[in-house]
Amino acid sequence: MSEERVAASVDILVDGQRVPLSSTATPEPLLVGLLREGLHPTGGGCLCMAGDCSHCLATVDGVSYVRTCQVLANPGMVVERNHFAGAHPPLIPEAEPPTVRELPAQHQWCDVAVIGQGTSGRAETARLRELGRHVVTLDAGAGQEVAGIYAGPTVVVRTQEATLTVHVREEIVVATGAAEIQPVALGTELSGLMTARACAAFHEAGLDLGSVVAVGEPPAGVEARSLKGRLRRCEGTSCVTAVVMLQDDGTEARHLCDTVSFGLGLHPRTALVRMGHDLPVRAIGDCALPSKIPLPPIEGTVCACSGVRVSDLDFVWNNGFHELELVKRATLAGTGTCQGSACLPHIRSFLEAKGKELQSPFTARPLTRQLTFQEVAAGAHHHATPRTPLHEEHLALGAHMQRSGGWWRPWDYGDVAAERIAVREAVSLGDVSTLGKFLIQGHDALEFLELVYPTKVATLADGRSRYALLLNERGYVLDDGLICREHAERFFLTLTSAGSTLGELWLRDWAESRKFDIAILNQTQSLAAINVTGPKAAELMVRAGARSLPSFATHGASKIAGVECRVLRLSFTGEISYELHHAAVDSVRLWRRLLELGGDLGARPHGLDALMRLRLEKGHIAVGQDTDFDSTPRRIAHEWAVKLDKAEFIGKFAVERTNRQPLDRELVGLEMELPAPLEGAPVWHDESYVGYVTSSTDSSVLGKAVLLAWVDLVGGQVPPVVTVGGRDSRRLAQRATLPFFDAAGERARAKVSVRTLRAQLDAKAGAEADVPSHARSDVESDAQSDAESEVVRMQRATDISGRFAGLEATRLAGAPEVLDEALSSLELPIEGFALRFAPDEVMVTTDVATVQTAVRAALSSAAFNTLMIERETGFAATWLEPSEALALLSQGCAWELPSERPAFAQGAAWEIPVKLWFEHHRVLFIVPAPYAADLDRRMFAGAPSASAGATQ
């Protein structure tokens, strides 16, 4: 032992005891440190010093199943030998483990990854680099442990700093070499046993090995007595004291020793090659050699990980388990930490001897080197739940936010009853920004909608809207929503909050597959929507400056509280309702102003819970809640929404086919005494189950419970009386006609006279000339609002979320060639840019009016009319320095970034849709504003500071 070693002695904690570790200037493997103190991590077993076996496992710093030969001993390490003699470590440690630093993910790209940097790996790396290939080298000896090869191909690696994913363009070269074959004999669970290479390594590390005997190839550089014959057994109590050899003449020879070195031959480490068998993976060097099959084992432990002995193999073989895969499952050999690395050659040899057939190795699956949950999850994120522009407003109003339909939505504001009363008796606001919102424009717009909707779109006049179902090819309800016609070549559609993602794919699929001349613009995030609903809704709208209001089932553009809105008159709640669709950036201002103006009318917001109860009183279905994936229009009593006399629509054939089958069940209204039963409660007729409740609420306006339920037909009709509830708690319910409330629809369709309302407002204003300005109506204050709007916009530009600010832009959609022409006509402002999201869609950082003027001047009016040019405030963005941007992206982005500048790229990063604009000296990160808060947190809060990587 050198002077240097003694001087640098440090302590680690082993099984609660301080153990001094001698250490060289460079740290040594933990296993070597433990052996130096006479501590075998698991009590015994042949050590390989190469990560191929499970004999050196220990719990290190709270993590069990650590191969101590593969980690370096660091001062202060806490080691527990709870793998001793095959014991399992506790699932949940008694002491809270030290907080392990969250590992970041890292992504690298290369032409070739070379795994293993032994002789052949180094040579191949040099050769490939000479050929100009970009090579990433991965070597366990350098602390890069490969956990698996996956499709891509990608290689997942544990490094000291991160969980690294290497994305490979051409091929993976596996140069992992060969493992030494483990001895199988009685007594191999003793300590003092090691492979020849391990023996050489321990000797070199200065361990005192005592008297060494060598079975097979002797260890390099170690003084050892070479033994003849075949290994019979090892003897000793805990440490080996002798080894017994079976000699050629059949006699046994016993050799005293302190250490046994086993040079039994090499077995190529093919796990990664087998794992990547259908990927571009190439084995070289020892790894590509044919397996050496050892002599069939006679007795002793074959699989130390699972404690399987040769006698166990014999037992299951004799019981008919002959396939390697069955033997593995019947004994569990090969299913432990080393994943068969140690036992596979012996089992194959055993089976070959028994069955006279050498079977292929069993399947290799990730992970070849185990990772902790934390290491595996590095870089993973939960599905981000988007927030509407009013999210913070809801929180400020005390809303109880819930994930629903894929969004954060206000479930209630603390008093559902009051919210319901406000809608029925006064006026209330609801945030319906989550609705899917789509513009369809082009020559074939009408023809396209006639195909995808079962209603007759052609009969819809300009300026009118209609509720419509969307059916799939099986004739089942896919979604529902509104069709609003502006003119024959331009429509605005809404889809449900939960259904719009699938709905968009659905619409685009049909548009593309049938080659319709249309463009589709998804405005779901671009537009916020507020539903102003209640008997006093019109009054509030007039106060907010509405000069005219659309009548029922129509829509129009209007300035409300100074905000440009598309106003849709419709009703889900059963009261007068105006749905105000407006630029996302204006939503907070509009919401606040409406609440302010409606204060004395009793205006308050309502949440999703109130909304779902209110619509139920009206018998309106909620797709997804009341429908299932086999709901035909007939079953949900929506045949009126399906026009079978149309020539074609998606689902027509299926609807006709299912209509020929006798009707078996229907979604019907039921009413019963309070309290309302649970949603999902079974419905019974006599003793037979006939269906279940899909929606249920108490109704204070009706004084009873009202429900929607699936009910089977009995004797050809829905039974007029059923029971509802569990087997022991059933109560009577009657079939009811829908809607339960305001059957004539007088409330929802009530006629509104803007002139009368304005006259009343003017009279009131005259009488209360001194009311504070904030409560005054917005009728005369457009100019003021515009000014205010600018202020709000400026403020917002800094406060969307953390480092992300709102982006003011214009989105254009249309035929690719028309877009090309339009773009060439645009002069982008200094520092401006145009981002081509898709062949038929582009976003430019020029304001919408300028774009319109420029494009109108450049294009023929026919071409101009096919284009959609819309204000876009639904994105947030932040500029970053290239170095910071690339460092962050190497953690959060699993796809390869462009290298040219400028460049545009888009895809998921941090599990969020991100668009990236690379300029020479900066990078713009653009994100849909509903995800800005999550992206901000994921990008910046979780990022390690520059010094976090260091452990000192």
Place this chain on the structure above:
Amino acid sequence: MNEFVERLIGLHWAEPKPAYDVVIVGGGGHGLATAYYLATRHGINNVCVLERAYIGGGNSGRNTTVIRANYGIPEAVRFYQHSVDLYQGLEEETERSVMHRAKGLLWLAHSEMGVRAERARAEVNTAFGAKTEFVSAQEVKEICPQIDLSGGGEWPVMGGSHYRAGATARHDRVVWAYAEGAMRCGVHVHQRTAVTGLLKDGDRVIGVKTDKGPIAASLVLSAVGGQVTTLASMAGLRLPIRSHPLQAFVTNHYGLEFDPIVASADLLFYASQTARGEMLMGAEIDRQPSYSYRSGHPFIQSCALRAMTLLPFLRNLKILRQWTGVCDMSPDYSPIMGFTGVDGFAITTGWGTWGFKGIPAGGEQMALLIASGEVPELIAPFALDRFARDRTLADRGSAGTH
């Protein structure tokens, strides 16, 4: 001595015959259980089971071993509860240890909508004999103290449904117990025998072609997983099945401390601890249809994160091995069992992510169908022609993690 080495089951292999009364294609749980019940319940033992690789090597050996009946529709609850009951008696009947253990299954809710769904599940399940209770968040903590009720601050547990009869069993041993029982009655099981075609007389199926030669049969039952649409097309049937990969993983072995089966429909994962001490995790099917058994990195990354969110003790546990099965998904998330309209050809398929649970009842009922020629009442709703007749069994509760 390793207590997990199979000590009781003996498999007896026979030479193939040119003809059998019944040829069952697919040596997984369903095929072997059908053979077992044909032989033990109906005295029909001139039966062979053909397996292209080794028995139990498909989804029977790739599932997460959960046995439950808390489904969403009465037809399914009845069927699976019968299967749960048969599982309970399986060790006694076969005199073999399948390591069956009732653990209770917790299905957690993290939102108001989730609470409604779990309350509804409890109602319907209980009404049809699969007793299930809605439990509060505090009760969840009592049943499973390791759960972080705050869900990492992001996915708070608001309650859940608790199905006490939820159990697990060692999947391979179930397969082998049925195989051995069938073999003892004279059933032949032929491994490494791939079916390459069907023998037909006109439209009627009269046997199978295999890579080892033709085998005639009065009836061919497809109990194939994964490539079932290929086999059915040989009989002239177009099945409404899409096959999707389903992945799972286990940790290394740890002390036995985690008792229940825990599932979360919002976080899309489920977890239990095996008798050997591995934490066993599964999640939702892959969206992209495929027959690939390749394991994926995004899956394990995401599932590890989701599981850790509710079970923070997992963070330092080592993940040992991941694998993939292929699930045959029907349009209504319910299995397809019965005659097919093609003479001489019956089918049991559409086992999605619920095949292991259905092995005993599926095998028993298919055997009854074959022996009697009549469709048993318990599986009548699951007939293939339900799709043409618009009598699908929409079962939102079936999968749970879709």
